[in-house]
Amino acid sequence: LAKTTQPISMDSYEGQEVNITCSHNNIATNDYITWYQQFPSQGPRFIIQGYKTKVTNEVASLFIPADRKSSTLSLPRVSLSDTAVYYCQSWGRGTGRRALTFGSGTRLQVQP
């Protein structure tokens, strides 16, 4: 079983902001929180990573509350090409295979 929980699917429209929340109640002190994107027939691709507070890069923002038991991936102004499966992960030194096990991910469908 994965160490994280996230919604199975979400729908959105082009141009909207999408927020996907992940629960990781058993996060360990050493764990980093990482989000990946996967398109069909490809391997998961790194999007963003953080430890606490807020991180922003050119494609997304990651919000992590002080207790770190959840995280929210924010995709601004999504387009059709953002239709994919999104996975969250938290792992670090000593946290083992459960942390490295991906859950079902969130299937994001963006409509025109």
Place this chain on the structure above:
Amino acid sequence: DAGVIQSPRHEVTEMGQEVTLRCKPISGHDYLFWYRQTMMRGLELLIYFNNNVPIDDSGMPEDRFSAKMPNASFSTLKIQPSEPRDSAVYFCASSSRDGQPQHFGDGTRLSIL
């Protein structure tokens, strides 16, 4: 920089045959992971290595599966004998150190007839 390189990209073989999947991680990465993805079971961790040493192989389905990492730039996943239920996409990934992002290869799509 080259990413994680997997070969072959596709493999079709008959049940009972030996299958060997290969992976070249990103240079300088200390961790290497083998995953299997199917519609039914999602993305499963099979085994991972740290500095060429297997750390956890509890995800390996059964004795028919074996993985080796003879040096820092090469790993193999072997299935012998193969069965139709082994059909899946197998991904290799590497990471520079604990907790850092995993970089995945393009996968090997394996079909056992």
